[in-house]
Amino acid sequence: MPISLTPGSLARLLGEWNVGAAPAYRELADVVRLLILDGRVALDVALPSERSLAAALGISRTTVTAAYALLREQGFLSSGQGSRSRSCIPSQGPGHAGGHDGALRLSGAPGLAVPDGILDLAYASLPASGEVVHRAFAAALTELPALLPGFGYDALGVGPLREAIAARYTAAGVPTTAGQILVTSGAQHALNIVLRALARRSGTKVLVEHPSYPNALDAIRAAGCRPVPVAMPAANPIGQGRNGAGPLGAGGWDLEAMESALLQQRPAMAYVVPDFHNPTGRLMPDAQRRRLVTAAASSGTVLVADETLRELNLDGAASTPMAAFSPAVVSLGSLSKSHWAGLRTGWIRASEPLIQRFAAARTTLDLGGPVVEQLAAAHLVNAMTEPLPARLAALRENRNALLELIHAHLPGWEPEWPDGGLSLWCRLPAPISTALAVVAPDVGIRLAAGPRFGVGGAFEQYLRLPFTLPPEQLETAVLALRSAQDRLEASPQLRRNVSAPPAAAIA
DSSP: OOEEOOHHHHHHHHOSOOOSSSOHHHHHHHHHHHHHHHTSSOTTEEOOOHHHHHHHHTSOHHHHHHHHHHHHHHTSEEOOTTSOOEEOOTTOOTTOOOHHHHHHHHHHOTTSOOOTTOEEOSOOOOOOOHHHHHHHHHHHHHHGGGGTTSOOOBSSOOHHHHHHHHHHHHHTTOOOOGGGEEEESSHHHHHHHHHHHHOOSTTOEEEEEESOOHHHHHHHHHTTOEEEEEEOOOOEEOTTGGGTSSOEEOOOOOHHHHHHHHHHHOOSEEEEOOBSOTTTOOBOOHHHHHHHHHHHHHHTOEEEEEOTTTTOBTTOOOOOOGGGGOTTOEEEEESTTTTOGGGOOEEEEOOHHHHHHHHHHHTTTOSBOOHHHHHHHHHHHHTTTSSHHHHHHHHHHHHHHHHHHHHHHOTTOEEBOOSBSSEEEEEOSSSOHHHHHHHGGGGTEEOOBGGGGSSTTOOTTEEEEEOOSOHHHHHHHHHHHHHHHHHHHHOHHHHHHHSSOOOOSOO
């Protein structure tokens, strides 16, 4: 039997909800929805009946009925015939535990279907390089017959692709053989394999940058590991930056803090994104890479470098792959960002003994990747630079357009200048990131709230904005963000309900 919330308890949680900025039923629905997302109304809790809540709030039952109906339509209430409405979150039914952290994930997380007419700013991905990808698959089909007599299982990956990836590393100054490559179904799959092989017990410590890539944080927690976050320095003002009239310059990495955490915590693994860091877009200088490699070796920590965004170098900045500084570094790569996420082709580069460990761990997840996709990927890796000039030129145009739009329509926002990658990391004028993500669908956009990129509810005053859409759609999105911010400013109660969320249930 689900826990019940009394009318008086819900009324106290609602506070002064009816401020007249919207119809009463919508304001009531908005605040209840935020309470569910904020974790102050837990999942699978029975809400008061329409009649009793109307009496407690001193409003008509019709208003409560309309609010509950809207919440059911949005997926935040579920009820059976003759039973009281119970709290839930979209795509999950009653009784599915989630807590505050789960609510934050679902409030703006990629993975849920996007309704027609909604611009998706939760994903930072590009459409396919159509002609290039199609040509690679056409070539792969002509090579497939030679492999059909085999079983088709290969935990390491097909030879042509491993050789092509190894050649790319060798050309970049990291001598590599095919025996040092394991092909995976994307970089996320690669990280899960590494975690399975290296995290031998529950509570294994993994050092992470803070902020970091949300799906990596999810994978680390799902593996039973404990993230050890190390804050990245605040960005440096450029021009009038702090007054909102210009972007902020990269702040780099706090190597002293990372060295201290490695020495004191001695994590089994460190996960970093040195190349156009997600979400900040920063590029780690070579001197910091060398220091980090040395510190990881001293603490006995396996350093895992996610190089998924390395090819998206918008301004031509030079850097050396992390593995060039030590053969002990584990590198993760993928074609998802440079070519197309639908390819689902990634890889791990490491020493041969580690590759064998990873292959053994991989067989507990799957027995190998699709052969045709790997043959096509080999062609794409061998001609890696073919689609990049045009894609990088378009991304530079999009980045500059988004920065100008933010300056014109959101003057209180402070975007950080990205050296590469696919997104801006913006400091907001107030801790309203989750509130923006919640009201965003009402104005035609979907967002990933800042706390998705942190541990324990951090980054409520930050938002990641991809510049993967063309300028005309970015203008529509920024105007929608302005509308969402205006709505929050007109409804202080909506902001109060999510401006200071409780700490997520993470160690």
